[in-house]
Amino acid sequence: MHTSYIRHQLHIYRYQVVLVLLFVVSMASSPAVAQVDGTLNLPRFDEEKWHFGFLLGLHTSNYRSEYKDDFVTPSFDTLHSVVPPSKMGFKIGFIVDYHIFETLDVRITPTVSFNQLQLDYRFTNGEVIEELRDPTYVELPILLKYKSVRRRNRRMYVLGGINPAIKAASSKEKESKDRLLTKGYNLSLDVGVGMDLYQPLYKFSPEIRYSFGLIDVLEDQPNDFSAPLRSLSIHTIAFYITFEGGPSTLRRNSRRRR
Template identity: 75%
Template sequence: MHSTHFRHQLYLHGSKIVVSFLLLMGLAVSPTFAQINSTVNLPNFDEQHWHYGFLMGLHTANYRLEYVDDYVTPEFDTLHSVVPPSKMGFKIGFIVDYHIFETLDVRLTPTVGFNQLQLNYRYTNGKILEELRDPTYVELPILLKYKSVRRRNRRMYFLGGINPSFKAASSKEREDTDRLLTKNFNLSVDVGIGMDLYQPLFKFSPEIRYSFGLLDVLAEEQNDFSAPLQRLTIHSLAFYITFEGGPSTFRRKGGKYKR
């Protein structure tokens, strides 16, 4: 059931990657805090209406399920439970941010998310059947970003919005019906919190975001994997780092460029 795809190697060594990720973030943040009481970086950054950038993130995702009413009948007397463990994945994407006014932005962050989603079917005889899927989703989150007042080189923010996503299904996956079948479209509500850290040449932001799945992703076609399930949604918790710049980080003044 498991392959040697490089994404699976990422999940296998997920804890090492998270530690390395946090260390890199700490190295990037430390220069900013060292300058809090001295230089004000990018003083005109938030006066620009458009900002662009990219993001990278690690996330854990899992199914949330509801059983069918017939689950307590003799038809499923050998099935003890269906357990959805959390699995690690990663995301990469771009940022298009429009500054509405001082404390509010609207942003579009088209993202590609590489996931592992699993259900463990536990039977009364002790047997466990693992059903593992590794879908790739193209996500198009539309978010509102509410920001605090800037304190020198930092400012906190909250964000929230909707996140429609489309599964990039391969032809092999479409032909493989002896698996858990899910729909190709999902919709979730995303909420998060982060901090903008202004560097000399760009803005760096660590961010935590939770995604609540709204739609039932179970396919209409039934098989043994979906028989005990009434509803299946996807939830995830993600940690991102974002890098943003503006169309003109520097402004020309008196024949010289001034930051």
């Protein structure tokens, strides 16, 4: 019984487990992690006020739903539950980082997030209706990054901040009102942890971040899909790989390409 329960939990959170494993493996396999007594890479990197770069990310997202009080009334006696499974997506974006002092940065990371969000409507007769949406969000996370003291070519960090997002227009959603309708914006609280790994020409950072939805994204246009729900929020766990350089490293890399 206990073993089957563990397997069930791993099946539910399989995407999150994969992302955490990717984060651990990426840090453990990096040359900079193993380099303890080697050359100090980018020794003046943190003296520069501005850093720029880009990021790539994989994430899993799911709705967190809250039922209406009417859900326990006879009007919903054929609907057993509404279950939000986790679905994979990916992100791409840019990094603008300002160095405040030795251990604190503020960063803005304009990002395009490609999502899949689903609700499974499970009925008492065994029927399941899957309502899958694939919104694209333009996000603008504003984050504070608190860093440990640099140890040779690596340093740990934690970060947190707010993440406002606007949904890109979707022609499919406008075509039919007989679908789950959500608002065109979102706001989340982002917290994460990562490691800066200083390479000879750039800084590479694996990072894992959790986004906690702060607002109800359920559109106020009742239909069959929204009828049993009081609210919906979006929660995401993401694994990022970031690449950064300062003005001097960017100029040096440009000269090398010539």
